Amino acid sequence: MPETKKRKRDADATKARILDAAKKEFARLGLGGARVDEIAERAKTNKRMIYHYFGSKEFLFQTVVEQAYLDIRTAEQELALGHLPPREALETLVRFTWKYYLDNPEFITLVNSENLHQARHVKNSQKIQTASRQLVDMVGEILKRGVAEGVFRAGIDPVQLNITIAAIGYYYLTNRFTGSILFERDFMDPKSLEQRLEFNINTVLRLVEA
């Protein structure tokens, strides 16, 4: 197995370790709060390698954020919602989005950090735009089928629906710390999580119902 043999020098493996460590650190502390030295240590390499492969902290961040978006868009496409009845398709998307945010907590924090910086790293990514267009198309198709079958009302903007599906999960999770204090309940308790998911499914289905 010459491909998987452990090597003392392996550019690809080092790059991957740096990206993984960077994702965690940027998610934990944001672009401004993350420390390049800390990323190097977590990646079991040193700072020089980061500058060798990525040139700057900013470009490392840009790479991490772009990959994070491509990952979620890929996972969404793999759902193959086109084969499900409209209501089930939407419910599946709501459940998937929720679970994805829970399983990949870095995604939310990375997006927050990118928006704090006015999306300047993502601004020129053609890849992300293309992938997002596919998502909107997918939801648009579901809506169209739902209308044809008489289960959904007409005239719903798929972009608005996408935003809402993301919002009702994302907001709950990104603000879980202040939320738990303001509303005096543990937002991450399994029962609370399940209740929120059910509430969200209900919200979306009532929104599209004929």
Added chain:
Amino acid sequence: MPETKKRKRDADATKARILDAAKKEFARLGLGGARVDEIAERAKTNKRMIYHYFGSKEFLFQTVVEQAYLDIRTAEQELALGHLPPREALETLVRFTWKYYLDNPEFITLVNSENLHQARHVKNSQKIQTASRQLVDMVGEILKRGVAEGVFRAGIDPVQLNITIAAIGYYYLTNRFTGSILFERDFMDPKSLEQRLEFNINTVLRLVEA
């Protein structure tokens, strides 16, 4: 007018200028990104005064965040939604929340920053909890009246509804930079803003409808 006479030394005025400058800087760059020197400059004072009045950057941030929460909770109470018919009351709350986020963009960024730091500054604020309880009660009362009048369905958790009302506006605005790129439309265009608000009102009313 001895009260309003300009004084070269005015502790209250200086404190107020520091808080105002801090709110803007923390909102712009987060707790980590904001610079104490910059806050001092914006407040037309010097760093020493900030440490004199607030002791530390962290405590200054805590003061700013706490005040931001109290401000929005106060404004919500002033809506006096108890006097409106249930549907109008909810629509008014959705419109208010949306407008408040638009008029006070610092609020969203401050909350994001506080959550990045796991709400550790807000953790012990009794005042914020009390104010939030009033909001939940207010929405709870609206729901109760709606059910009694037969226009709302029973069994809706006022906390979940509150979260959703905040979420559908907050998410759109906090992620307006990446959103504008991903979805290839200007999220801050007046027409886009109006469309989103109408969509959100619809979402909430359909959610509670009997």
Added chain:
DNA sequence: TTGGTAACGCACTAGTTAGTTACTTTGCAT
């Protein structure tokens, strides 16, 4: 008027941080 206290400000420190320089080591093509 004056003495004391609170408000104010300059200039510094001690510690960090992104990025770099100058160097050694590895492994592969020949």
Added chain:
DNA sequence: ATGCAAAGTAACTAACTAGTGCGTTACCAA
């Protein structure tokens, strides 16, 4: 085997940053 480009490392720097020491100035009570 061996030469050399790529992979890797430690120690450095220049700039920056939160926080402070210490002296000055305005205001008010007496």
